[in-house]
Amino acid sequence: MISNIIQKIMKHDTLTENEAYFFMENLAKGNVTDAEASSVLSIMSFRGETVDEIAGFVKAIRYLSKEADPSHQQELMDTCGTGGDGASTFNISTAVSIILASLGIKVAKHGNKAVTSKSGSSDVLEALGISAATNHYEANSQLLKHDIAFLHAPYFHPSLKKVAFLRQQLPFRTIFNSIGPLLNPMSPSYQLIGASNEKVAKKLAEVIKVLGIKRALIVSGKEGLDECSITGDTVMFLVENNTITNFIFTPEDAGLKRGNLSDLTVKNKHESAELIRSILQGVGNESARNIVILNAAAALFASKRVSSIRDGAEIIKQCLQSRSAYYHLQEMTKREANVHVN
Structure with a gap:
């Protein structure tokens, strides 16, 4: 069946959800050669993946992955971008996740090392x-102590070890x-997801309907940012109750001044960390x-903590002015230092 799937892809046909599931499962199990996998992934990338293909891959990987369900019932939030925008911006979603945790919102931050960016x-x-x-x-210990768990994707998705090599x-x-x-192995109820373009954002919204996430806001900013943009318009797709609502949002809508993309770029993880601290x-x-204010406000809106992104922006401004998020970061790093010393 693998050969049939590959032939279908080579003819520029699309896969059903079941075919995509079968291909991903066999790729993870080593039943697909590197050459076959690279060809399929390349063709799918350049023609654009379908909703069925994305859903099939996601379901296969979820089935093969290690679960990390929280030890007690709670609704979690995640902020994560698709990557691949090539903009070399600092780690905006990571900064947002720390702010949310400082506000008492339970966050399960799922991420990885850099593949197409300067700093994952x-x-x-x-x-x-x-x-x-x-x-x-x-993961549960971090969540209990600091309202946030940082989940390094490779540890929870060992089936993707071969895929990691191919992506490189x-x-x-x-x-x-x-x-x-x-x-995300903790299956968050709420998500703010950044997509590198509107087409991908729309597809992810359709996939989320299939997967049954409680509420998600998928955003794609000007200049291909997989974040809410501070330089111009952001296309947004809100998914809730099996319904998708799309709209355009500007920095002015949140009461913020437009900025410059050049002020957001970093050369490495150390520059990103220093900018986040500041x-x-x-x-x-x-x-x-x-x-950061704009994206954190969007996360508050996605998790139903506020009725509008503009309202969320005011809360985040106050959080930064009080430096409470910075103190929260200090507490996390202090505990890390104590663990290493002991």
């Missing part, structure tokens, strides 16, 4: 002095960028600070 979420956590959880116990060989986004935010202290350059 796991990279910047390392630079900040925070260790990502490597198992169920550590392909210098462009693949279906694995699109599905990354949908693989923002959490209520300083940092205005563009970087405002894009």
Whole structure:
């Protein structure tokens, strides 16, 4: 059947959800050669993956992955981008997740090391002095102590070890960028997902309807950012109750001044970590600070903590002015230091 699937892809036909599931399952089990896998992933990437293909891959990987369900009933939030935008921005979603946790929102932050960016979420956590959880116990311990668990994707998705090698060989986004935010082993009820373009965002919204996530906001910003943009319009898709609502949002809608993309770029994880620290202290350059405010406000809206993104922006501004998120980060890194010393 694998050969039939490959022939179908080579003819530029699309796969059913079951075919996509079968291909992903066999890819993880080593039943697909590197050449076959690279060809399929490349063709799918350049023609654009379908909703059925994305759903099939997600369901297969979820089936093969290690679960990390929270030890007690609670609704969790995740903020994650698809990556692949090539903008070299600092780790905005990681900064947002720390702010949310400082506000008492339970966050399960799912991420990885950089593949197509200068700094992945796991990279910047390392630079900040925070260790990502490597198992169920550590994830729940982080969540209990700090209202946030940092989940390093490879530990919870051992079936993707071969896929990681293939992604390193392909210098462009693949279906694995699109599905990354949908693989959180803690199955969050609420999500803010950044997509690198409107087409991918719309597809993810359709996939989320199939997967049954309680409420999600999928955003794609100007200049291909997989974040809410501070430089211009952001296309948003709100998924709730099996319904998708789409709209355009601007920085002005949140009461924020437009910024410059150049103020958001970093060269490595250390620059990203330093910029995050400065923002959490209520300083940092205005563009970087405002894009974090905007995305954190969108996360509050996605998790139903506020009725509008503008209302959320006011809460985040106060949080940064009080430096409470920075103190929260200090508490996390202090505990990490104590663990290593002991």
